Every structure is written in structure tokens, then in C-alpha cells.
Amino acid sequence: MASLQEVAQRAKVSIATVSRVLNKSDKVVPETRAIVEQALRELGYRPSRVARRLRMKDGRAHLVGLIIPDIQNPFYAEIARGVEDAAYAAEYALLLCNSDENPEKERFYLDVMLSESVDGIVLPPFDDTDAAVIEMAATGMPVVCVDRSMAKLKTDLVEVDNHRGAFEAVSHLLDKGHKHIGLIEGRSQVSTSRERRRGYLDALAERGITVRKELMRAGDFKQESGRILANELLALRKPPTALFVCNNLMTVGALATIHQRGLRVPQDVAIVGFDDLPWAEALDPPLTVVRQPAYEVGRQAMELLLKRIMDPDRAPVTVRLLPELVTRSST
Amino acid sequence: MASLQEVAQRAKVSIATVSRVLNKSDKVVPETRAIVEQALRELGYRPSRVARRLRMKDGRAHLVGLIIPDIQNPFYAEIARGVEDAAYAAEYALLLCNSDENPEKERFYLDVMLSESVDGIVLPPFDDTDAAVIEMAATGMPVVCVDRSMAKLKTDLVEVDNHRGAFEAVSHLLDKGHKHIGLIEGRSQVSTSRERRRGYLDALAERGITVRKELMRAGDFKQESGRILANELLALRKPPTALFVCNNLMTVGALATIHQRGLRVPQDVAIVGFDDLPWAEALDPPLTVVRQPAYEVGRQAMELLLKRIMDPDRAPVTVRLLPELVTRSST
DNA sequence: GACATGACTGAAATCGATTACATGGATTTC
DNA sequence: GAAATCCATGTAATCGATTTCAGTCATGTC
Numbered sequence: 001m002a003s004l005q006e007v008a009q010r011a012k013v014s015i016a017t018v019s020r021v022l023n024k025s026d027k028v029v030p031e032t033r034a035i036v037e038q039a040l041r042e043l044g045y046r047p048s049r050v051a052r053r054l055r056m057k058d059g060r061a062h063l064v065g066l067i068i069p070d071i072q073n074p075f076y077a078e079i080a081r082g083v084e085d086a087a088y089a090a091e092y093a094l095l096l097c098n099s100d101e102n103p104e105k106e107r108f109y110l111d112v113m114l115s116e117s118v119d120g121i122v123l124p125p126f127d128d129t130d131a132a133v134i135e136m137a138a139t140g141m142p143v144v145c146v147d148r149s150m151a152k153l154k155t156d157l158v159e160v161d162n163h164r165g166a167f168e169a170v171s172h173l174l175d176k177g178h179k180h181i182g183l184i185e186g187r188s189q190v191s192t193s194r195e196r197r198r199g200y201l202d203a204l205a206e207r208g209i210t211v212r213k214e215l216m217r218a219g220d221f222k223q224e225s226g227r228i229l230a231n232e233l234l235a236l237r238k239p240p241t242a243l244f245v246c247n248n249l250m251t252v253g254a255l256a257t258i259h260q261r262g263l264r265v266p267q268d269v270a271i272v273g274f275d276d277l278p279w280a281e282a283l284d285p286p287l288t289v290v291r292q293p294a295y296e297v298g299r300q301a302m303e304l305l306l307k308r309i310m311d312p313d314r315a316p317v318t319v320r321l322l323p324e325l326v327t328r329s330s331t
Numbered sequence: 332m333a334s335l336q337e338v339a340q341r342a343k344v345s346i347a348t349v350s351r352v353l354n355k356s357d358k359v360v361p362e363t364r365a366i367v368e369q370a371l372r373e374l375g376y377r378p379s380r381v382a383r384r385l386r387m388k389d390g391r392a393h394l395v396g397l398i399i400p401d402i403q404n405p406f407y408a409e410i411a412r413g414v415e416d417a418a419y420a421a422e423y424a425l426l427l428c429n430s431d432e433n434p435e436k437e438r439f440y441l442d443v444m445l446s447e448s449v450d451g452i453v454l455p456p457f458d459d460t461d462a463a464v465i466e467m468a469a470t471g472m473p474v475v476c477v478d479r480s481m482a483k484l485k486t487d488l489v490e491v492d493n494h495r496g497a498f499e500a501v502s503h504l505l506d507k508g509h510k511h512i513g514l515i516e517g518r519s520q521v522s523t524s525r526e527r528r529r530g531y532l533d534a535l536a537e538r539g540i541t542v543r544k545e546l547m548r549a550g551d552f553k554q555e556s557g558r559i560l561a562n563e564l565l566a567l568r569k570p571p572t573a574l575f576v577c578n579n580l581m582t583v584g585a586l587a588t589i590h591q592r593g594l595r596v597p598q599d600v601a602i603v604g605f606d607d608l609p610w611a612e613a614l615d616p617p618l619t620v621v622r623q624p625a626y627e628v629g630r631q632a633m634e635l636l637l638k639r640i641m642d643p644d645r646a647p648v649t650v651r652l653l654p655e656l657v658t659r660s661s662t
Numbered sequence: 663g664a665c666a667t668g669a670c671t672g673a674a675a676t677c678g679a680t681t682a683c684a685t686g687g688a689t690t691t692c
Numbered sequence: 693g694a695a696a697t698c699c700a701t702g703t704a705a706t707c708g709a710t711t712t713c714a715g716t717c718a719t720g721t722c
Contacts, residue, residue: 001470003708014672019710029670049446050385051708054677063447071411072609077403084402084429088436093443096427098415105419112424115380116394139332223609255613278403278554279608282586284615334678345702350680360700382678385707667720675712682705690697 002043011039022047053117059142059309064302065095065113067106067123069221075248075275075294076124079146082298083122090306092119099126101187101221107132114141120305122298124148127189142308146301149191149318156304158297158319162192165290165323166199166244169272172288173242174207176331178270182233182240183216184226184250193218196246196274215240219250226253234261234269241269242331248275251287259284270331286328293321333374342370353378384448390640395633396426396444398437398454400552406579406606406625407455410477413629414453421637423450430457432518432552438463445472451636453629455479458520473639477632480522480649487635489628489650493523496621496654497530497575500603503619504573505538507662509601513564513571514547515557515581524549527577527605546571550581557584565592565600572600573662579606582618590615601662617659624652 008015013036020028021036028036039045053061066083068076080096087094095118097109103126110132113121120142125133128151137143137153144156173181183200186193197216204211217232219225226245233240234257245251251273255265263269265285276291277283300319308314339346344367351359352367359367370376384392397414399407411427418425426449428440434457441463444452451473456464459482468474468484475487504512514531517524528547535542548563550556557576564571565588576582582604586596594600596616607622608614631650639645 004710005708015709016673016711017671020671023710027669032670046442046446048385048448048708049443050381050448051677052710054379054381054385054679054708055710057677071402071415072405072408074403074405077408080402081429088439093426093440093447094428095424097425098412108419109424111377112380115377116424117379117381252610252613259613277610279583279610279614282583282590282615283610283613284617286615335680336678346679347681347703348701351701354680358700363700379678382707383680385678385709386680388707663722665721667718669718670716672715673713676710678707680706682703684703685701687700688698691695692693 002045003048004045007036007039007043007045010043011036059119059312061117061119062092063095063116063118064092064305065097065109065116065118065121065123067097067099067109067113067121069099069101069124071096071098073249074277075292078294079298079301082295082300083302084298086299086302086306090302092306099123101126103130103132106130110136114139119309120144122146122301122305125150127187128152128191129189140312142305142312144301144305144308146297147192151191154316156301156308156316156318158301158304158321159191160292160297160321160323162195162323163199163202165274165292165325166196166246167203168199168323168325169244169274169290170200170203171206172325172327172331173244173270173272174203174209176242176266176270178240178242179209180212180215180238180240180242182230182243184229184233184243184245184254185216185218186221186246186250188218193246200244221247221249223249223253226250227257228253230254230257231261234258234263239269242266243269243271244274245271246274248273248277248289251275251289252277255283255287265330272331276326280326280328285330288328288331289326291324291326293323296321333376334379335376338367338370338374338376341374342367390450390643392448392450393423394426394447394449395423395636396428396440396447396449396452396454398428398430398440398444398452400432400455401429402427404580405608406623409625410629410632413626413631414633415629417630417633417637421633423637430454432457434461434463437461441467445470450640451475453477453632453636456481458518459483459522460520471643473636473643475632475636475639477628478523482522485647487632487639487647487649489632489635489652490523491623491628491652491654493526493654494530494533496605496623496656497527497577498534499530499654499656500605500621501531501534501575502537503656503658503662504575504601504603505534505540507573507597507601509571509573510540511543511546511569511571511573513561513574515560515564515574515576515585516547516549517552517577517581519549524577531575552578552580554580554584557581558588559584561585561588562592565589565594570600573597574600574602576602577605579604579608579620582606582620583608586614586618596661603662607657611657611659616661619659619662620657622655622657624654627652
């Protein structure tokens with residue numbers, strides 16, 4: 001509430017001096033400093049980040065934006081925690097937004113962030129060619145992509161080796177003797193989807209298994225589509241004996257279908273999901289999954305962002321983290 | 332990037348006129364308006380929310396804060412979605428922070444929000460007497476409490492009837508014939524904990540069941556404490572045959588203990604949790620829980636906040652929503 | 663003792679918007 | 693036809709900070 005003006009009046013100095021005391025910069029004679037600090041305390045002064053941000057150009061707002069599809073998805077919640085913890089450690093605040101995989105919402109929030117003069121933005125782009133993100137980067141705003149990469153845009157990026165994760169998951173199913181493995185993947189415009197599909201195909205190819213096209217279905221990353229697609233797959237005349245589902249929500253959906261059809265896991269159908277869940281252990285059955293180090297993805301993304309804010313001209317970096325197959329009882 | 336100044340220059344008018352065009356206020360002659368709009372478009376002008384916020388006093392920042400203990404807790408994630416959706420609908424952006432049930436973090440973020448001149452704040456207070464929240468409200472900042480209430484502070488509040496939820500949960504266990512029901516509750520400085528405990532005690536009293544003090548344990552809402560306390564309870568010489576666990580994370584923890592001890596649910600021990608989980612259905616076994624309308628809590632809190640921003644002098648309102656016992660297979 | 667040096671501090675510009683007030687030309691009114 | 697009125701627009705103050713530049717006073721140097 002109290003402004004620099006008021007503090008200056010009370011301390012009988014100019015606002016410049018108060019500002020200097022606050023920024024611990026320059027030399028203010030100890031007596032003056034004491035008087036000012038006294039006034040500061042008495043008035044319970046708090047600087048206005050808004051005024052400060054208006055004056056200072058670029059990179060000192062101590063505010064960054066994070067746009068994720070859905071905070072209710074544990075994978076993104078974990079990323080968000082990683083970003084937030086790293087931000088908090090550096091005393092940055094976080095503007096968090098849910099895009100719902102909806103380009104319009106994404107655009108709205110990107111506008112807000114530009115308009116709020118955030119120091120930088122972390123986000124998984126909507127798809128390969130996300131125009132809004134390209135424009136944003138073109139303004140010079142620091143952008144760090146997480147999880148998903150973009151074809152035409154060179155930014156800092158923290159991603160997971162999706163091909164490897166998928167390859168291991170499918171190989172694991174093959175090891176268990178499965179020959180008909182259903183794939184439930186996400187939107188194909190998203191880099192992770194393509195990499196996981198590639199991993200699936202490569203694992204089959206390595207063992208010389210013929211691909212059955214009808215076993216591959218594309219969903220939209222949401223629970224409902226997992227439910228529906230699993231149902232389609234299991235209703236085939238020659239249904240798969242195992243399912244590889246490419247994200248957490250769709251896996252939960254697929255599991256619902258399996259239960260509903262009264263199938264036993266893994267005897268009747270085995271299932272491997274992508275993304276771990278905090279309660280995967282407590283599920284029926286405990287789920288075998290490809291675990292992504294989501295917290296770490298978020299944390300490192302924020303650190304990259306901080307580095308870029310400090311030095312906007314550094315060359316973009318790609319950090320590629322390793323997923324891990326966590327074997328439980330669903331396979 | 333482009334400022335009013337630049338637009339004004341290009342359109343050969345004053346910044347006041349550009350501002351008028353933007354705010355659709357006053358009368359600007361159509362020709363002038365057209366010229367300005369042209370310039371606006373050509374320069375891809377975006378207003379600075381920062382400058383705007385600095386100039387305008389109170390309630391027009393179109394920015395609100397939300398502080399929750401942990402976004403990775405599905406209950407709070409659901410509240411957050413409710414708040415966010417309502418905020419987005421009103422074109423408000425959201426500053427989201429995790430306090431980790433840590434008063435220092437809470438204070439840091441409250442400072443940020445004051446300093447960012449947000450229009451208002453939604454939060455579940457740390458406890459009954461949360462000093463930081465009291466100070467915040469004292470500055471005149473609109474505050475809406477969710478989930479938890481505060482003893483000494485009269486604010487808008489959206490809560491759930493915790494007593495009733497607990498009462499129904501425990502009555503349900505009693506209906507099933509249980510006489511020794513363990514209680515795992517949260518921090519007792521939090522209003523919800525006390526209300527749920529009261530519900531537990533009242534339900535027992537109604538059936539004339541003697542309370543066994545050693546069956547009541549207080550945790551900290553986190554998974555680990557659920558695990559530990561359940562273990563303590565089940566290790567008693569005369570262990571409970573049913574558990575009532577007062578939040579979602581502790582329930583998952585308790586379930587882990589139960590599985591680890593090789594107990595069957597509900598034959599060896601029944602369990603009812605507070606808070607539903609999106610995958611409660613898929614758990615082993617599907618969990619009986621008291622479902623809180625968390626999304627609705629968040630949504631209504633945001634609407635109350637909007638009303639208060641519009642009219643700071645209206646009398647504080649308390650909205651009390653009803654929980655619902657969802658019976659699945661763990662009881 | 664005059665002048666250069668340096669250490670503090672203050673005055674004022676600045677960031678990008680909103681808005682009260684001033685201005686000036688056209689129109690109305692008597 | 694002069695005064696009053698009105699309308700569109702411009703000028704300038706303002707929000708609360710940071711920062712440049714200038715000013716003041718004491719000290720050091722010869």
C-alpha cells in the first residue's frame with residue numbers, strides 16, 4: 001500500500017534514495033540508510049512489482065508463465081511442480097494456465113503473458129507447427145518447450161526419449177510372448193505420439209512381427225478416448241492379447257473397458273501404459289508403465305528458462321531425459 | 332511490443348484517441364476510428380496489462396491469485412480447475428501457487444500477489460488463525476476462502492459439510508457391523524479436520540459405541556502419514572476392523588499399508604476415504620469415499636470473488652455444499 | 663587559498679497505459 | 693452576427709518504481 005513516495009516523505013529523503021536503499025546498490029551513508037529502513041518498516045512498505053516491471057525492460061519481472069493442457073492430468077501436475085519449485089527457489093512467481101489442448105485458449109493465455117511482460121514461458125506446444133508459439137518466440141520472448149518438440153522452431157527443449165520408452169514397453173510385451181499388440185496413441189500432430197508409434201513399430205519389426213494396421217488406433221490423450229478405443233480393439237474378431245497405451249489418462253480409460261468386459265489382467269489381456277501415476281501401485285492390477293521423469297522435466301525446463309533469461313543469445317539446448325520401464329503386475 | 336505511442340504516431344493522432352478507440356468508450360468519429368484501427372492492426376498492437384494495472388486502482392487488473400497446498404493433490408487440482416474455468420470465462424488470468432502447507436511459502440506468495448496488485452485471492456487458509464491471511468484481508472484485498480474456514484475472519488467462504496460427510500461415512504461402516512473404527516485425521520488446527528472428527532464421534536455416539544482413543548490418529552494430510560498411521564492402527568493388539576481416513580492422499584497411503592500387510596479389503600479391514608479420486612474406480616478395490624464437489628467449490632469461489640471485486644462492500648457469504656457418500660467395494 | 667576530486671543525494675525522465683481538463687472549430691441560439 | 697453550446701481531439705497529470713544526470717558539500721592537493 002505504502003509507496004516509495006510516502007516512505008521518502010517520512011524519511012525526509014528523495015524517492016531515489018529510498019530506491020537505492022531497497023536495491024542495496026550504490027552507497028547510501030549508514031545514517032541515511034538507517035532512517036530509511038526505519039520508515040520502510042514503520043509503513044510496512046512493499047514494492048509494487050507492477051511499477052517495477054513497467055520500468056524495467058526484459059528479464060527482471062521475476063514472473064514466468066506455464067501453459068499446460070490440463071493440471072488435472074498427473075503428468076502435467078508433476079511437471080508443474082518441477083517448474084514451480086525451481087521458480088520458487090529463484091524467487092520467481094508463476095502464471096499457470098490450462099489450455100485444454102485448445103489452440104484458442106492457448107492463444108488467449110499467450111496474449112496474457114505477453115501483455116503481462118513475463119520474463120519467459122514454459123509450455124508443451126499444441127502440436128508440431130503451433131503458430132501461436134512461433135509468433136511468441138518471434139517477439140523475442142524466451143520460450144522453453146517441454147515434453148513435445150516443434151518441427152520448425154528452435155527453442156530450448158526438455159523432452160523424454162519417447163522412442164526408447166515405447167520400444168522398451170513393446171519389447172517387454174513381446175518378451176512375454178504377445179504377438180498381437182494393440183496400440184492406442186495420441187494425436188499424430190504431436191511429436192511424442194509419432195515417436196512412440198515409431199518405437200512400437202520398430203520393436204515389432206525387430207522381432208519380425210507383422211504389423212496389423214487395425215490394431216493401431218489414435219485418440220486424443222483423454223480418458224474417454226482410451227475407453228472407446230480399447231473397446232474397439234477388444235471387439236475385433238481377432239483381438240490383441242496386449243495393449244500399449246500412450247498416455248496415462250487413456251490407460252485408465254482402457255482399464256475401465258477391460259474391467260467392464262470382465263477380462264483378467266494380464267491373463268486375458270496385458271497392458272502397459274505411458275506415464276506413471278502416483279497410485280499406479282494401488283491400481284487393480286498394479287500397472288506396468290513407462291515412467292517419465294516429469295518432475296525433472298519441469299525443473300530442468302525452468303532452469304533452462306532462467307539461463308535464457310540471463311543470456312538471451314545463448315544457443316538453444318535440448319535436454320533429453322530417459323524414461324524407465326516400471327514392471328508391475330499388468331504384464 | 333508496439334505501444335500506444337507508436338500506434339498514435341502511425342495514425343497521426345494522440346494517444347488519448349487511440350486509448351478511446353481501444354476502450355470503445357466515448358465517441359470517436361468513424362473515420363478517425365478506422366484509421367486508428369488500421370494502425371492497430373498493422374502494428375499488431377497488444378495493450379500492456381502492466382501499465383494498465385499501474386494506472387487503474389483496484390479491481391480491474393483481470394488477474395486473481397489462487398494459493399493451494401499442492402497441485403498434485405487431485406482434490407486441489409479439481410478446485411483449481413473450477414477456479415480457472417470460471418476465471419477464464421470472465422477473462423481473468425490466474426496466478427497459481429503451491430504453499431505445501433508451509434506458512435512461509437504462503438506468505439511469500441501472498442506478498443507477491445499484493446505486490447502484483449491482483450484483484451483478489453482464493454485460498455484454503457493454512458489453519459484457523461492464519462495470520463498472513465488476516466493481514467491480507469486487512470489491506471482490503473478481496474479474499475475468498477475455500478475448503479477451510481477461519482475462526483476470526485469473516486470472508487466469503489465456500490466449504491463442504493464435513494460433519495455430515497464424516498457422519499455418513501462412519502454410519503455406513505457401522506451399518507456394516509463394524510464396532511472398532513479407526514480414524515486417521517488431519518492437522519487439528521484445520522477446520523475440516525475438526526468437523527470430520529466431530530462427525531466421526533457423533534456417529535459413534537448415536538449408536539452408543541464407546542470411543543477408543545487409541546483408534547484416533549492425527550496425520551498431516553500427506554500420503555506418508557496415512558501409511559504410517561494405518562500401520563500403527565493395524566498393529567494394535569485389538570486392531571480396528573475398519574478405517575475412516577480423512578483425506579485422499581492419506582487414504583492411498585493407508586491402502587498401501589493394508590496391501591503390504593496382506594490384508595483383504597473389505598473382509599479383513601474395510602476402508603472409507605474422504606475425497607474422491609478420478610481413478611477410485613480402478614483401484615484395488617474400488618474405493619468407497621465421501622465425494623466432495625471440488626470443481627464446484629472452486630467455481631463458486633471464483634464467482635463469489637468476482638462479485639466481491641465488483642462490490643467490495645457486500646456482506647460476506649458462506650456457501651456450503653453437500654458431500655456425497657459413494658459406495659464401492661472397499662466397505 | 664583555489665581548484666580538482668569524490669561521495670551522497672536530489673530532480674527529473676521514463677516505462678505504457680487512463681482520464682480530467684483544455685482547445686478549437688462548427689453549429690446553434692437569440 | 694456575437695455568444696453559447698457541443699463535439700472531437702489533444703495536452704498533460706498520474707500510477708510507482710528505476711536510473712541518469714546534475715548539484716552540493718567536504719576533502720585532498722599544490
